[in-house]
């Protein structure tokens with residue numbers, strides 16, 4: 603079996619990070635999912651800082667590649683912060699004084715477990731029965747959460763419930779906006795933290811989607827080398843549409859090439875493109 607970066611592995615790594623670097627990083631639980639997993643977050647930086655950025659990954663189950671990537675990005679910051687290394691002439695201590703990153707490495711842990719282990723990745727009997735009823739059976743390309751909803755269609759802005767669509771099928775939006783715990787958890791985080799910007803990690807395509815030309819978007823393109831693509835005005839209930847509606851900047855970073863799930867073979871190259879993202883963003887807020 604292909605080596606996977608699982609929910610369990612992430613939990614272990616989160617514990618290790620919060621134990622080793624308590625001054626810089628704190629782990630929090632945002633919400634529990636239908637299958638009883640936790641949506642974990644890391645607050646990395648100065649939690650009292652006014653500058654805040656939310657970064658989230660693995661909203662789509664088969665895109666868990668980015669969970670490992672974000673965990674490694676966070677770890678690199680911690681290591682370099684402890685050594686007081688520097689990035690472009692600024693010490694990590696200084697860089698992380700005025701900013702806090704709220705990083706959710708795995709927004710959809712139930713879906714990720716289905717993608718990696720099939721029905722046996724789910725514990726609750728009722729959810730297992732529901733899953734078995736869906737016609738979407740190729741779990742290797744599973745995108746939704748355990749209730750068969752595409753979380754990136756479950757937001758209120760432009761929400762479209764196509765009743766002909768079946769649960770578990772690509773882009774199924776759910777019965778109503780915010781019907782899912784995972785999308786509600788994102789809303790809760792945004793309204794608690796009031797971030798300047800939200801960065802959504804998805805796969806694939808080496809492209810950054812955005813709506814507003816901001817310094818952050820330009821910087822993300824410069825660091826990663828991914829091409830920029832402005833989104834048109836159409837809306838379809840995705841998280842970005844909702845963020846635009848409430849006036850929060852965002853961009854969506856599509857890592858990797860080829861089809862998801864992306865193999866770990868791509869990790870080194872994507873790592874090289876993304877390893878300095880947190881330091882570079884922090885530098886924007888550094889006096």
Ligand SMILES: [Zn+2]
Nearest residue numbers: 662665804805
């Ligand atoms: Zn995606």
